[in-house]
Amino acid sequence: MATLLHTHKQMPCTSFNRAFAIIYSFAILALIYHHLTTLFRHSTTVISIIITTTLLISDLILSFMWATTTSFRLRPVLRQTFPENLEKVLQEQDFPAIDIFVCTADPYKEPPINVVNTALSLMAYDYPPEKISVYVSDDGGSELTLFAFMEAAKFAECWLPFCRDNNVMDRCPEVYFSSNHHEKTELQYEETKTMYENMKNRIKNVMERGGICPNYITDELQRKIFTKYHTPGFSRDNHPVIIQVLKESAKGKDNSGQLMPNLVYVSREKNKNSPHNFKAGALNSLLRVSSIMTNAPIVLTQDCDMYSNDPLTVKRTLCFISDPLARPRLGYIQYPQQYHGLNKDDIYGGEFLRVFVANPVGMDGLQGTSYVGSGCFFRRRVFFGRPTSMVPQEIQQLGPDRVVEKPITAQSVLELAHHVARCNYENDTKWGFQFGFRYGSLVEDYLTGFQLQCEGWESIYCHPSRPAFLGDIPISLIDVVSQTKRWAIGVLETVTISYYSIAPTRDGGMIKECG
Numbered sequence: 056m057a058t059l060l061h062t063h064k065q066m067p068c069t070s071f072n073r074a075f076a077i078i079y080s081f082a083i084l085a086l087i088y089h090h091l092t093t094l095f096r097h098s099t100t101v102i103s104i105i106i107t108t109t110l111l112i113s114d115l116i117l118s119f120m121w122a123t124t125t126s127f128r129l130r131p132v133l134r135q136t137f138p139e140n141l142e143k144v145l146q147e148q149d150f151p152a153i154d155i156f157v158c159t160a161d162p163y164k165e166p167p168i169n170v171v172n173t174a175l176s177l178m179a180y181d182y183p184p185e186k187i188s189v190y191v192s193d194d195g196g197s198e199l200t201l202f203a204f205m206e207a208a209k210f211a212e213c214w215l216p217f218c219r220d221n222n223v224m225d226r227c228p229e230v231y232f233s234s235n236h237h238e239k240t241e242l243q244y245e246e247t248k249t250m251y252e253n254m255k256n257r258i259k260n261v262m263e264r265g266g267i268c269p270n271y272i273t274d275e276l277q278r279k280i281f282t283k284y285h286t287p288g289f290s291r292d293n294h295p296v297i298i299q300v301l302k303e304s305a306k307g308k309d310n311s312g313q314l315m316p317n318l319v320y321v322s323r324e325k326n327k328n329s330p331h332n333f334k335a336g337a338l339n340s341l342l343r344v345s346s347i348m349t350n351a352p353i354v355l356t357q358d359c360d361m362y363s364n365d366p367l368t369v370k371r372t373l374c375f376i377s378d379p380l381a382r383p384r385l386g387y388i389q390y391p392q393q394y395h396g397l398n399k400d401d402i403y404g405g406e407f408l409r410v411f412v413a414n415p416v417g418m419d420g421l422q423g424t425s426y427v428g429s430g431c432f433f434r435r436r437v438f439f440g441r442p443t444s445m446v447p448q449e450i451q452q453l454g455p456d457r458v459v460e461k462p463i464t465a466q467s468v469l470e471l472a473h474h475v476a477r478c479n480y481e482n483d484t485k486w487g488f489q490f491g492f493r494y495g496s497l498v499e500d501y502l503t504g505f506q507l508q509c510e511g512w513e514s515i516y517c518h519p520s521r522p523a524f525l526g527d528i529p530i531s532l533i534d535v536v537s538q539t540k541r542w543a544i545g546v547l548e549t550v551t552i553s554y555y556s557i558a559p560t561r562d563g564g565m566i567k568e569c570g
């Protein structure tokens with residue numbers, strides 16, 4: 056028998072949901088019938104015609120909404136993965152490499168210490184470290200974020216072996232050090248904690264000062280890097296490309312002599328005359344920069360406030376991707392967005408159970424779930440056209456199948472990486488429409504997932520009992536309202552874009568440019 060890597064089964068509530076759907080449909084039909092008979096037989100005055108017609112239209116709209124969501128209740132599936140079996144089908148040296156994208160946009164709204172915690176939790180995955188590359192996109196173009204990551208690169212040298220040696224489950228340092236579930240006596244614990252506190256203090260000081268303290272700059276090279284942020288006219292919306300390799304796997308080893316992941320800081324070029332396309336634009340820049348530097352076949356996108364809560368998540372994902380019987384059209388695997396720090400009453404409904412759990416479970420049983428922006432593992436290939444026909448890239452180095460041979464710090468690699476992160480790079484290309492993350496909606500994730508599905512890619516929703524990722528939720532009313540408004544507008548934009556673009560299934564070609 057083949058080794059079991061994952062299973063799926065229908066949820067026990069399926070039969071009940073189906074029976075309910077049938078009964079409810081009859082009730083709706085009866086209601087519509089009632090409205091129609093009232094309209095044609097009993098409505099004699101203009102007023103009663105208007106009232107009945109209005110009721111009929113509203114009930115038709117509500118029925119349509121009910122029918123679309125009910126489809127998610129008809130075949131909900133639960134999946135289980137067996138990462139412990141992975142090495143029976145795939146040797147560790149054959150594990151695919153993975154490029155992880157972390158996006159941040161503003162050091163004051165998204166404190167660098169939190170972004171650093173997210174990145175550290177991802178670098179510390181239970182996975183061969185030399186196969187992991189973490190790319191940080193800094194849309195805030197801030198030296199404070201870069202400084203925080205320079206510190207993180209140093210701290211990672213002791214944090215990664217510490218997690219490995221002690222089999223730590225909470226690999227986000229802040230969470231680990233503020234919980235009480237561990238041996239607090241050990242020397243290694245004390246040392247690591249002190250290093251973490253030092254890092255935190257240095258980042259805090261820099262934040263309070265609003266700039267880098269001169270005594271924190273250790274060498275000429277660092278000084279040179281930070282002067283880039285002080286050239287005349289430099290602002291978050293107007294600055295050149297800054298790419299800094301903070302950890303190179305091939306060179307740096309951790310404190311126990313093991314290899315480390317790559318850690319690369321990227322702040323794409325911005326100027327006021329070019330559209331920057333928000334997060335989708337940032338992700339596309341990272342997609343290209345990472346193509347040039349490492350070109351891993353698997354890509355994980357992550358919001359800066361969503362840390363990894365389970366070190367096994369990459370292996371779990373491989374259970375689907377590396378399954379010899381895997382569906383060839385499998386494009387992405389989405390984990391739910393889950394949150395920590397929810398208050399007991401959750402007065403703003405911040406858990407979003409329907410959006411991030413109930414609906415995806417249902418979509419998974421049909422054609423696959425949508426992409427929700429964070430906690431999603433893609434096959435890089437999905438960004439380059441339909442499963443059956445790959446669209447050639449404007450430069451050959453961006454092809455998803457290319458094997459990178461040069462080190463990420465090679466001069467030619469860095470030059471090309473800078474080139475593809477420039478803001479006019481995308482002019483006259485299909486980036487954002489046919490390649491990469493899609494432009495035109497405030498919810499680029501929803502639009503991207505939807506268009507990938509139109510192209511024929513399938514997806515899987517994986518919901519392990521230990522949350523794979525945990526994030527922050529908006530806790531003030533004003534933040535909740537603005538997020539909900541953004542999402543609502545974004546979904547409407549997705550509908551209009553999809554309506555006006557020619558879906559690939561209909562013309563056998565590509566999605567028309569829009570925007």
Ligand SMILES: O=c1ccn([C@@H]2O[C@H](COP(=O)(O)OP(=O)(O)O[C@H]3O[C@H](CO)[C@@H](O)[C@H](O)[C@H]3O)[C@@H](O)[C@H]2O)c(=O)[nH]1
Pocket residue numbers: 158159160161165192194332333334337357358359360392427428429497498499500501538545
């Ligand atoms: O110009 C931008 C704007 C945002 N971001 C990053 O995008 C992420 C999400 O943005 P946020 O403002 O936190 O939006 P939320 O509404 O909280 O995010 C949800 O909704 C977004 C849009 O649907 C998705 O992209 C996210 O993954 C999902 O968590 C954050 O890491 C930001 O740093 C950028 O990198 N560049």
Ligand SMILES: [Mn+2]
Pocket residue numbers: 358360
């Ligand atoms: Mn957010």
